[in-house]
Amino acid sequence: MQLHHYLLFSALLFAVGLAGALTRRNAILVLIGVELMLNAANLNFIAFWRFLPEAPAMHGLLFVLFTIAVAAAEAAVGLALIIAIYRHYRSTQVDDLRSLHG
Amino acid sequence: MSESELLSAPAPTAMNYEIRPKPAGTSDAEVGGELLEVAMGPHHPSTHGVFRMDVVLDGEQVVKLKPVFGYLHRNHEKIAENTTYLASMPYTDRLDYLCSMTNNWAYALSVERLTGLIPPERAEYIRVITAELTRLVNHTCLIGFLLQDMGALGTPLMYAFRQRELILDLFESLSGSRMMCNYMRFGGCRADLPAGWLEQAAQVVGGYGQFLDEFQALISENEILVARSQGVGVLPAELAINSSITGPMLRASGVNFDLRKADRYGIYDRFPFRVPLGDHGDVYDRYMIRLLEMRESVKILEQALREIPAGPIIDPKAKIRGFRPKAGEAYGRIECPKGELGFYLISDGSPNPYRYRVRPPSLINLTVLEDMCLGQTVADAVIILGSVDIVLGEVDR
Amino acid sequence: MIADLLNGIGLLLWRVVSDQPDAKGALLPVLPAVLQPVVSAVLSVAPIIGVFASLFALTTLLERKGLGRIQNRLGPNRVGPFGILQPAADGLKMLTKEDIIPRSADKVVHFLAPVCLAVPTLLAFAVLPYGRNLVPLDLDAGLLFFFAVGASTELSIFMAGWSSRNKYSLLGAMRAIAQMISYEIPLIVSSVTVVMMTGTLSPMHIVEHQAGFIWGFIPHWYVLTPWGFAGFVIFTIASLAESNRSPFDLPEAESELIAGHLTEYSGFKYALFFLAEYLGMFAISGLGVTLFLGGWHAPLPGLEWIPSFVWFFGKLVSMVFLFIWIRGTVPRLRVDQLLNLAWKFLLPLALINLVVAAVWHFTAVWTFPGALVVRWLLGAALIGGPYVLLGSALSGAKKNTLRVYRYAT
Amino acid sequence: MEIPFAILTALTLVSALAAMSLRNLVHCALCLALTLAGLAALYLQLGAQFAGFAQILVYVGAVAILVVFAILLTNRGDQAAATRAPARSWVTGAGIAVAVFAVLARVILTSSLATGHPMVDRGSPTVKDLGMQLMTQYVLPLEVIGLLLTAATLGAVIIALPEKKTPAAAAPNH
Amino acid sequence: MATDSPYLLITVFLVAAAGFALAPLAMAFAWARLFSPQKSGPEKNAVYECGLQSRGDAWVRFRSEYYLYGIIFLIFDVETIFLLPFAVAFTGLPVGAFLAMIVFLLLLVEGLVWAWRKGILTWA
Amino acid sequence: METLEQIQARLTAEFPAARLERVANESAAGQPSLVVDHAHGQAIARWLRDDPALRLDYCSNVTGVDWLPLETSTKTRVKKVVDGVEKEVEETVKSVRPGYLEAVYHLYSMSLRHGPVILRLRTADRAVGAPVPSLTPVWRGAEFQEREIYDLFGIVFEGHPDLRRLLMWEGYQDHPMRKDYAEPDDYEYEPTPHDEVLEKAGKHAAAEVRP
Amino acid sequence: MLGEGIIKGMAETARNFLGSYHDAARLTTVEFPEDKIPAKESARNFPFLVHDGEDAMQGLRCVACQICEKECPPKCIFIIKDTNKKPDYVGKLQFQPKVFDIDVSVCMSCQICVEVCPFDAIKMDTDFELGGSDRFGGLLLNKRRLAKPNSYYHTIHPTEAAEVDGRLAAEKAKVEAKAKADAEAKAKAAAAAAAAKAAAQTTPPVVASTPAAVVTPAK
């Protein structure tokens, strides 16, 4: 296997996430899409770490850990936001929110 | 546990509860999710038979609770009105089927009120003995069931039933049946004590204190029990009185009212026993009051077994066949383990009662179930129900 | 060929029993090279599944008998000698029982849930060291592997509860998740102390670190240190909760939620849940044994000749017995108390325990006579103080006390 | 090497697609969990043991759960089915995604960086090395992450807190 | 006893475990097909609700008090993935590194304490 | 405790408009009771509860009674002018006391420990749904018992907060505790039939014999 | 301290667990089909009809007076009188039941039939192993299945049976004595009063001890 396989796969995953985030109406699904994109990026880190000789020994791995942390924080805040929005507007449909905003 | 004595604690009076108290702690539905309507019962492992609570839940919290009755409505009153006075006696066994002796007594007492029959001394002693044994059985089983509801896996219930078997043995050798004693008769009792019964009873009663100690060690101080039951299902005294709550449940709310003291029926004024009272009116108090009441019952029993005189066991005026009371009516009541059990009889001079009514403590004690459960969790609702101590045979009759 | 094979198997068994390294090495060379890795893996996997499946059967029986004894009765004793065939009968019946899937249920998820629960639970067994030379998989991050597969069972329970489309199931599933996530943190943090001391996440190495005896007779198990003891207690409580055992059996709280997330499961799917639950309990007890009870080490010097896996399984069964014993004694907690216990008691305690462990580590340089005792007392004080404080805060928050009652005469 | 890779990527991709296209939100969440688990397997395959397990622990064990909670809190189980018709242009969204993928793929395939590298043998980095590195070189980022996580807790909790439990109302009790 | 590739063993284990879980299900299915006819019916396959006909759907928007716990759990779960490498390295680390970890932990604990104080951890 | 006469006297003083009727009781118990009119039912109940000398805070038992119309014949000697001569003639007067339903309340005092005082509320006739005032607002303990009476006797309690059937199912149409209730016929298998059951079972046995 | 109560409780269960191996009070199981708890003397389950002598149908004490049928609360006794009479234990001519059915699927084991029976003809059995799959045939007990000899009565309720026998014997003796006296009086209508007195003296002294355990219904 070579690096570009992983990168391509990661790009594919990214695209899937993006497509979902763009087309789905439900805010939670949008968030899921974003998570997918973040994870696709994570895969890149590991792949680069694995394949590129120049990369310092551990940085890729640690970066992944940090990204996981950030993504988790993002998920927490994002989902909290969705809940708060839901509580306010009684909906998690993105369009509804838009129209409610005026 | 030290015990502080209190002479004749004054009973608080009823407050005006003309408006249903607003449930505390319920959230408005807007904030939470959708409400979940759950039927708990009639087939539900917790509900002591075919009782049903229609519960509306917000998450885990109870926001509405409606008891639904009638799944064991066996038409006791109708049957009794179509049959003779005596034939209703075995049916009373099946009212509160854990306490047939006290049911018998309450019915016999009411008929005695109606007719003026007077049980002889020995019969009165036997009645006290059997009634207090019944109280032991009932409270022991109740505590077992309550802990089962609380999630103890059978052990307390098993110990309770181990003890129950001992008393049932006594009942069986006295009356022939373990549960359905059909033992008392108008103006006395059906059969005299068999030989050796008193000694056997004394032995069982003597061992009871030790059992209660063991039980105390097993569970009463258990942190989980304490945490689960303290402050849960609080019943204020005023509400309790206004809702006609009786029995240990009332006393757990701090109201000093025990028919054995208030009515002094039978020969209870000969026994110097005490009435334990709770201060919080929560599940823990209801649990502990029953434990403490058992200790008092043991004292009564010890005295009664010591003092029982010889003599006849039934009023010689009593008739088995052709029993027709004069026209009139009577309401008689006793302190059965669950509360005030009353029988209201109207006689029109025929062999059958014209009106036969059971005042069921279990049913009436459920009046405040919703008030106690609102704002608590499902798990609490289950143990609150358990702590009320109901038996469906009596609730639905 | 056949003779070689038999020979190899014999040697393998002998090596296992006599605690020799490389047991599989006895058999593998006999086999063709292509097969070797796969057979090697199968040789590790099959016995684990077999042994734990039988242990499951045995435990259900022993639990029923043990509970019986606790409750003054005999328990199952009529199916086969001493009731030994009871689990077989139960299994047979479950297999032939009709399988009902509620009409409105989400059928796919309903079917997948028990499988998704059983598989990770079994996987967790891969990293436990069963004997001196018996570890199927020595991963560098073995402990993390264990926790990771453990964490993925939560979703399966949710799947079971949600897909049944039954109110009790849903409530049970939500409870299960809340409970498992809450106790996962104390579970991990309490194990971290051991990792700190041993400097490895590999269960095998952790066990090796507990070899030897202090003063020649006290085993060098971590449970015998103050932080280890505290960690063990926290770990045990958390593992009770993680395996949904009484007093943390809220998800299937019979008296409240019928059977919780299992309400709509019948036939062998139900049995599978049951199995997975017990396997989970074994796995987590096995981990507890590994982390705190010295794994497969013998408790006394001079007993090492007994095969090491005997010690491991002995300790495991003792843990399970402890679980059964607790089950036979205590009532169930309520949801909020359960969460309070996790977040306001176990978690702070587990975090403080980290400090205690660090202090233990940094005071290891003390060499004066009696230093061990001093360190022990210091550690005990450091963890005991917060225990009492947090404990009284937990129960004292609502003034839960034993009460004095008044009497009217 | 190829076969596991193929299986894993296929699995991951399919479940990712499912996660983004299924109607029932809970199914989406479950598929998300599967996708993330597949990714974790890829990490393992790449030799990043710790990251792989950490991925399972955090994503399957926690994030997925949180998503499920959020779904149950805001949606009836199959509500999404009722509002299936995509309001936003489905085509536009998919088009953008395809375009992005095309660009990315082109970059990857043409970049000298991406192609032609064999896997570097980095031995197997132990958790110990990781820890050493983390606690020496990366202490500052660690603390920053700590700060971030704390901020996230506070933020998320404040945002998600039901009104009745706003700190102001809850404070007097404690 | 380490296998060549640790993941081979995990894979085999995975397959075996799945087989172990599925085999009896398959057997049960086969039994039902061969001998004991499956009989479903509208009542039998209705949702159980204490013997009553179920009213209302179980799939409601469920008010879960647990959500807030979920958030805190997530944060602490992330914390553990930093805590574990630290713990592994702990014996080789100076006190300073330990203090750094303590600071990290304290930050999180602060969040916990804050939540505790604000009554978020007080349920219902 | 005051006797019922005394209570009645005080009540009449307090509520001059109220119609109160004392019902004697021949039985050994000697518990007489007081029939209260609808208009003053609740007010009197409240007064009984709050009066410091009575404090009947505890409503122990509530029940219904179904009184069928009662035909009584009394013989009277009437002076009559028969054929212009005043004679004393014996005449039988048939009087039909109309049937009615009754709700009976047994009141006690927990604080003063006395009782019972028995109140009766009577409906105008035996029609299903004949009303009486509910005393649940005064004593909540009456809540389920009044529901039960509504269920089994068909008395409507006006002012009851939640008057539904208690024991029988919704949609049930009978009031089975009434004396004229006819049971549904399910006597298909009666190996030991007696009296009326014999009749009912006989029908089925006959049906069974018929091919 | 937190945990104390739980540990106490666990000590208690441990005591029971260990006790179950050596203490009979802590292992209360009676293994039913093999071991049986001895039936109490007064135990009652379903009624049976007592017969004297060998022939069950001839020796039934029941005179089909139908009192029990009337008094049985759930009305589960069904009696059809035989048309011809036969002498009972005192020699008086009495009816016999042609049909005597008890539906034990209804019987509530209340013992009221026993209490009201003036002839000590119906008693309570202690047998409880009546379960079976046949509801209609199996649980409607007819006269043959109900009839059990007096000796059986003695084995299950010895004290009570002895009392009953004593009472019956006394009654019989009384009746016999009276009959004898009557007969003698008739035969020796003209005989002297002294002879009659002598006949009375031959009557065995009757000690009709009212049994304490059984309430004799007012006859």
Next chain:
Amino acid sequence: MDEGLRNELSKQGVFTTKLTDLYNWGRKNSVWPLQFGLACCAIEMIAASMARYDLARFGAEVFRPSPRQADLMIVAGTVTKKMAPQVVRLYNQMPEPKYVIAMGACAISGGPFKQGYNVLKGVDRFIPVDIHIPGCPPRPEALIHAFMLLQQKIAAQTFTGAGRPRFLDPAGPSEFPVPEFGAHDLVPPNNPAIWRAPKVQRAES
């Protein structure tokens, strides 16, 4: 046994016999009752599972609260008309093979309360009952005795042929109609498909 016979047997049915035996053995030794009590008899049922009588010895202490996991429904107590639909529904929701024990006079026939307007005169009007235990309440030993009768019954069940139990017969019903609440009574008052009132046989003299 001669060779030919043995061959014949093994060809024909020894396999099925063995299988039947095994199947019946498994079923009869693992009868899990539904945790279901209606009235007084339920207390004796509980007592039967308690220490002195210990139904657990037969492996039957696993009282399952959900019908989905239960094999045996012990109808212990009075089935009122209000409760009857629920009982039938619970029975329907149990998976096959399932058994019913009617414990106590009430469950069999309405018992002492059979004259009541709200009492069902026997649960077998709606669901098929395997074993009846008379008694009011039956002693715990009587329940154990009945339980053993049920075990015998299970052990005697055949696998094929006309005599096979209902659940092995593809044509046999596994759920029974649930009665509805009518204006005066249940509609229908019994299930004619499983309950027919027999003519009472009176043995004379």
